Amino acid sequence: MKQILLIAWREYKQYVFSRGFLLFLVMFPLGFVAVSAAIGIAERTKPVRHYVVYDETGVYTQAIVDEIERRRMRALLEAWDLYAGAGMAPDADPLPAPFAPDRIDDQRIAAFKEAGGLDAARAAATDRLRAGVPPFPEPAASFRLVDLPPEAANAESLKEAEDALRPYLLEEKTVSTPEGRKTVFAAILIPRDFSAEDDAPPAQYWSRNLTDTLLEARVSRALNDALKRERYETLGVSPEDIADVEAVSAAVKSFRPDRAPDEAELGLQDRIETGLPAAMTYMLLVIIFGVGNLLLTNTIEERSNKIVEILLSSVTANQLMMGKLLGIGAVGLTMPTIFIAGGIGMSATIDTGGEESVATTIMNTLFSSNLLAVYLFYFLCAYVIFAMLFLAIGAVSNSLQDAQSYMGPVMLLVFAPLPFMIMVFQEPNGVVASILTWIPIYTPYAVMMRAAADPPMWEILGATALMLAFGIFLMRIMGRIFRNAILQASPPKMREVWRLTKKEAA
Amino acid sequence: MSQPVVLLENVVKRYGAFTAVNDLSFQVEQGEIYGFLGPNGAGKTTTLRMMLDIIQPSAGRILMLGSKSAIPVRARIGYLPEERGLYKKMKAVDAISYFAQLRGMSRRDANRKAMALLEEFGLAEFARSKNEALSKGMAQKVQLLATIAHDPELLILDEPFSGLDPINQQTLEDLIRNQREAGRTIIFSTHVMQHAERLCDRFLIIAHGEKRFEGTMSEAREAFAQRLHVRTTAQMEDLMALGDVAAIRVEDVSGAETTFEIELEEHANPQDFLARAVAQGISISRFEQAGATLHDIFVALAGDEEDESQSAGAMKEAAE
Numbered sequence: 001m002k003q004i005l006l007i008a009w010r011e012y013k014q015y016v017f018s019r020g021f022l023l024f025l026v027m028f029p030l031g032f033v034a035v036s037a038a039i040g041i042a043e044r045t046k047p048v049r050h051y052v053v054y055d056e057t058g059v060y061t062q063a064i065v066d067e068i069e070r071r072r073m074r075a076l077l078e079a080w081d082l083y084a085g086a087g088m089a090p091d092a093d094p095l096p097a098p099f100a101p102d103r104i105d106d107q108r109i110a111a112f113k114e115a116g117g118l119d120a121a122r123a124a125a126t127d128r129l130r131a132g133v134p135p136f137p138e139p140a141a142s143f144r145l146v147d148l149p150p151e152a153a154n155a156e157s158l159k160e161a162e163d164a165l166r167p168y169l170l171e172e173k174t175v176s177t178p179e180g181r182k183t184v185f186a187a188i189l190i191p192r193d194f195s196a197e198d199d200a201p202p203a204q205y206w207s208r209n210l211t212d213t214l215l216e217a218r219v220s221r222a223l224n225d226a227l228k229r230e231r232y233e234t235l236g237v238s239p240e241d242i243a244d245v246e247a248v249s250a251a252v253k254s255f256r257p258d259r260a261p262d263e264a265e266l267g268l269q270d271r272i273e274t275g276l277p278a279a280m281t282y283m284l285l286v287i288i289f290g291v292g293n294l295l296l297t298n299t300i301e302e303r304s305n306k307i308v309e310i311l312l313s314s315v316t317a318n319q320l321m322m323g324k325l326l327g328i329g330a331v332g333l334t335m336p337t338i339f340i341a342g343g344i345g346m347s348a349t350i351d352t353g354g355e356e357s358v359a360t361t362i363m364n365t366l367f368s369s370n371l372l373a374v375y376l377f378y379f380l381c382a383y384v385i386f387a388m389l390f391l392a393i394g395a396v397s398n399s400l401q402d403a404q405s406y407m408g409p410v411m412l413l414v415f416a417p418l419p420f421m422i423m424v425f426q427e428p429n430g431v432v433a434s435i436l437t438w439i440p441i442y443t444p445y446a447v448m449m450r451a452a453a454d455p456p457m458w459e460i461l462g463a464t465a466l467m468l469a470f471g472i473f474l475m476r477i478m479g480r481i482f483r484n485a486i487l488q489a490s491p492p493k494m495r496e497v498w499r500l501t502k503k504e505a506a
Numbered sequence: 507m508s509q510p511v512v513l514l515e516n517v518v519k520r521y522g523a524f525t526a527v528n529d530l531s532f533q534v535e536q537g538e539i540y541g542f543l544g545p546n547g548a549g550k551t552t553t554l555r556m557m558l559d560i561i562q563p564s565a566g567r568i569l570m571l572g573s574k575s576a577i578p579v580r581a582r583i584g585y586l587p588e589e590r591g592l593y594k595k596m597k598a599v600d601a602i603s604y605f606a607q608l609r610g611m612s613r614r615d616a617n618r619k620a621m622a623l624l625e626e627f628g629l630a631e632f633a634r635s636k637n638e639a640l641s642k643g644m645a646q647k648v649q650l651l652a653t654i655a656h657d658p659e660l661l662i663l664d665e666p667f668s669g670l671d672p673i674n675q676q677t678l679e680d681l682i683r684n685q686r687e688a689g690r691t692i693i694f695s696t697h698v699m700q701h702a703e704r705l706c707d708r709f710l711i712i713a714h715g716e717k718r719f720e721g722t723m724s725e726a727r728e729a730f731a732q733r734l735h736v737r738t739t740a741q742m743e744d745l746m747a748l749g750d751v752a753a754i755r756v757e758d759v760s761g762a763e764t765t766f767e768i769e770l771e772e773h774a775n776p777q778d779f780l781a782r783a784v785a786q787g788i789s790i791s792r793f794e795q796a797g798a799t800l801h802d803i804f805v806a807l808a809g810d811e812e813d814e815s816q817s818a819g820a821m822k823e824a825a826e
Contacts, residue, residue: 010604014595018595305591305592306587307591309590310586310587310605312560313583313587314585314608314609316577487555487561
């Protein structure tokens with residue numbers, strides 16, 4: 001056992017204490033922060049885009065302005081809620097409505113404005129913020145309506161306005177804006193007969209920028225809503241009633257029939273419980289792929305560097321194999337463990353106003369049930385099954401090039417269940433899930449995906465027994481290939497590999 | 507008499523239809539330097555691997571340090587394989603210490619011993635260098651030190667001199683002698699006869715997987731047909747008529763004199779042969795009894811096999 005641990009520790013140390021691994025550990029979160037910061041900076045420094053509206057009807061400009069303002073307020077409230085959630089001191093009184101984080105809808109936006117807007121919100125938060133939290137920065141507006149240039153304002157027709165605006169859109173001329181003289185990002189032209197009628201002429205959206213379609217979408221939504229409101233009015237519905245209808249939002253709650261009535265409502269924990277298996281399964285796939293490559297290159301190194309015979313004079317081939325499995329398996333678990341621990345650490349510093357954070361809920365889900373034990377067990381089974389394949393490939397290859405011919409089929413095996421995993425996720429007790437459960441190399445994936453969906457116990461126990469039997473069989477066969485091939489100076493040909501599975505092949 | 511350190515009885519190793527080692531028996535005593543000689547592909551490495559239980563014999567019995575398998579006594583054995591390497595990214599001191607720990611030493615003792623050995627062999631300043639930064643000669647020394655760091659009672663060295671420069675060859679010879687003086691038993695395989703002749707107390711010649719000879723150098727010479735170098739004016743027929751001549755050939759002709767190489771029959775006495783020549787009035791200007799070198803013995807015993815066995819045997823051994 002001492003020898004197995006020694007080999008495992010050497011393998012572990014070689015990878016985990018390498019500069020590359022440590023650098024990755026530091027760079028990964030840094031990269032994450034850097035990307036988030038870059039997105040934030042990009043958002044903040046995005047220039048205000050100026051647009052003009054030539055509206056022959058004189059009624060739709062306001063609809064466009066209102067829609068853009070509504071969206072701006074929604075984005076502002078989303079940012080505010082995040083800020084208020086993370087920045088409040090733990091012992092502070094909760095913020096009063098509408099400043100407290102809550103659902104964002106038109107009523108809350110109106111109430112927020114009514115209560116004094118952002119200035120009032122900042123004032124309400126001042127005494128409640130934890131020490132060192134900076135004041136909330138107001139997100140810059142994305143779009144701003146500016147006055148039409150005189151030649152367009154005086155245009156007699158849509159065509160004339162279009163011609164007059166063209167130089168501004170082509171950046172040949174600028175308009176006066178609060179930010180100084182700027183080019184026009186987009187021009188919206190609304191013809192006199194614009195209406196909901198089928199033969200009515202369309203509104204026009206002019207812009208040189210074809211990739212940023214946000215403003216186009218906002219305009220389209222605004223005009224759409226405005227025309228609908230007109231139609232309601234022609235049908236005799238009062239503006240109050242229209243507003244009332246638009247504020248309607250259907251409340252749907254989800255319940256689980258397998259719970260007591262007072263606990264049946266689906267909460268965040270339930271959502272996580274159903275989503276976690278998928279996350280764990282994909283993590284398993286990634287780890288197996290990464291760790292498999294480590295095992296492969298490492299075995300090839302020992303073979304091609306002629307270290308293996310010295311090792312085999314000190315330990316048995318089985319001890320060598322077990323040491324490698326253990327050491328490299330630990331490498332595979334180190335990265336997710338560090339990130340999960342880091343995630344818990346970070347989530348612990350964020351106050352969510354008495355409510356459980358997502359990270360806390362994930363932890364509770366994992367630790368309050370036997371899910372973690374189930375995951376760990378199947379995780380290890382899957383690891384051993386695939387690791388044995390990689391070890392055997394390493395033992396019959398003198399170089400990565402030799403290994404390539406075996407890697408193709410093995411990689412196909414590793415990733416083959418991916419397309420079916422969606423089906424298992426959506427229907428954890430369906431036919432596909434059952435079939436995958438009974439294929440020993442996919443039993444771990446399938447059972448992990450199904451663990452939270454109470455699959456039939458007999459099926460899980462039966463498939464697990466089959467998987468264990470298959471695992472032991474595979475360990476014996478692959479172990480023989482490893483033992484028989486590892487000392488051969490030249491790698492065996494593919495058709496000779498079967499011979500190595502026999503006991504006396506060496 | 508104490509128990510032999512190594513005992514092989516009728517050991518056979520077959521790979522399918524090919525027999526790599528056939529009915530091999532020998533034993534090595536405590537404190538000996540034992541040479542394991544044979545041409546390439548003779549079955550030396552296969553035998554050493556069987557002794558270490560890295561591979562199992564098809565038949566026969568092996569006792570290592572009194573144990574039926576080398577596995578329980580591996581900590582008492584040091585093995586330097588013919589094909590050897592080091593982890594490139596490991597430091598020299600760590601590599602020596604790692605292998606010593608694998609062979610049962612505590613981490614602390616292994617580290618201390620590794621450092622002491624590196625100092626003793628003039629490599630102290632490279633102790634913290636990665637193996638990939640060492641010269642070939644240094645790396646070979648590190649491999650050797652990794653083999654002896656755990657103070658094994660029995661050292662098994664497979665072709666230890668191959669690839670070494672003359673200075674390192676001398677270092678290795680000294681090390682082998684020192685180890686013997688410290689009471690250890692050393693078995694080494696080689697096909698370079700000079701080393702074996704200088705170092706071995708006893709040796710075994712193996713060819714085509716079979717034992718051809720086992721014994722001391724003097725035993726080999728005794729068993730080996732005696733050769734004479736005789737310069738004379740007499741003719742070949744005159745010498746053959748003296749009797750006991752198994753073979754005769756002309757070595758050199760110089761004026762009226764000819765030098766003959768004469769191989770006498772087994773158990774014939776060269777002095778009697780000389781006396782008979784003098785009695786016959788044969789004029790002899792040189793009479794030299796040639797001592798057979800290990801090289802002669804090796805070529806005579808294993809050389810004939812080399813050509814035919816090397817192709818199949820060497821390929822098989824190389825494949826292992």
